[in-house]
Amino acid sequence: MSQKTNHRREKLSAGCQKPAAAGTNLTGMSDMTVFAKGQAELVEVRPGVHAWVQPDGSWWLNNAGAVTIGTAQLVIDTCATATRARRFLEALGEATGMTPKLAVNTHQHGDHTYGNSLLPGTTVLIGQEKMREGLRVDPIIDGCPPFWSPVPDWGDVERRLPDVTVDDALTVHLGDRRVELRHPGGPAHTTGDLIAWVPHERVLFTGDLVFSGLTPLVFMGSVPGALAAIDWLAGFGPEVLVPGHGPVLTGDDIGRVLDEHRRYYRLVLQAGADGITRGRSALDAARAVDLGEFAGWADAERVVLNLHRYYADHHGTELDLIAAFSDAVTYHGGPLTTHV
Numbered sequence: 001m002s003q004k005t006n007h008r009r010e011k012l013s014a015g016c017q018k019p020a021a022a023g024t025n026l027t028g029m030s031d032m033t034v035f036a037k038g039q040a041e042l043v044e045v046r047p048g049v050h051a052w053v054q055p056d057g058s059w060w061l062n063n064a065g066a067v068t069i070g071t072a073q074l075v076i077d078t079c080a081t082a083t084r085a086r087r088f089l090e091a092l093g094e095a096t097g098m099t100p101k102l103a104v105n106t107h108q109h110g111d112h113t114y115g116n117s118l119l120p121g122t123t124v125l126i127g128q129e130k131m132r133e134g135l136r137v138d139p140i141i142d143g144c145p146p147f148w149s150p151v152p153d154w155g156d157v158e159r160r161l162p163d164v165t166v167d168d169a170l171t172v173h174l175g176d177r178r179v180e181l182r183h184p185g186g187p188a189h190t191t192g193d194l195i196a197w198v199p200h201e202r203v204l205f206t207g208d209l210v211f212s213g214l215t216p217l218v219f220m221g222s223v224p225g226a227l228a229a230i231d232w233l234a235g236f237g238p239e240v241l242v243p244g245h246g247p248v249l250t251g252d253d254i255g256r257v258l259d260e261h262r263r264y265y266r267l268v269l270q271a272g273a274d275g276i277t278r279g280r281s282a283l284d285a286a287r288a289v290d291l292g293e294f295a296g297w298a299d300a301e302r303v304v305l306n307l308h309r310y311y312a313d314h315h316g317t318e319l320d321l322i323a324a325f326s327d328a329v330t331y332h333g334g335p336l337t338t339h340v
Ligand SMILES: [Zn+2]
Pocket: 107, 109, 189, 208, 244
């Protein structure tokens, strides 16, 4: 018990500016040695509000989190593999001594949901209506196609769908605190996105509406919708922003990263419009893009997937996932890189 107390205090004092240093404080806890290896880290960004940050945030390496108030806990997302989901939930249990009463998925993607079945059976799982349907029919949980190398192995996960669905908004009450679950109003990263806003602590869990320092991905959502969602997120006025991938953001870094998203989405919109005008395929339109300031971001090949979304919406057709990923692999020069 004393270890838990010390752990909690160390995380509090470390804040969220230096998560690496916070991890290295966790000496003498064998089950936490993962932190020392820099693989993943539980950061208490505000009292009772944790972010689970998995470097380097590239394909399948998501962030998750939790809000713990009194005797109530809400988990926000799980992880792609059974091993990673267990690691997160065990670290959270060590830090808080709690079993989650509630959990929410920010969207349907497997890096945020495949570990749902590792949550206790008594945990009530919440998701947006379209998110639930998306995960229900997701074929990738049954076996990952060879678009990535190495091909991810999810381990002993089972498809677990939300028990409670939300259309636009739901407020979760944890003791005397609120956590507001909100849908951006239309397609953005996917069609079933939810954010979790903790107003008292001014912490915003954005799911994959924000990729911090990595290439954004909107192929299952909307390019203009994702752009509009950035203004919507800024309107919450967060002091701490936990993105779906990449480092936790505070202070001026929040506005900086949101501006980067605006510029990136505008670049994709321009490239899509140019590609249509010139009669180019989505792949050729992507090859014609000068990524400029974004060229150094991980997973740059997502420009191909994002342009496939632009093209599908322009033509009023369904996005062809196989064709889109095949083009991304061609652009990348081989299977996409993952460290999951
Ligand atoms: Zn996602």
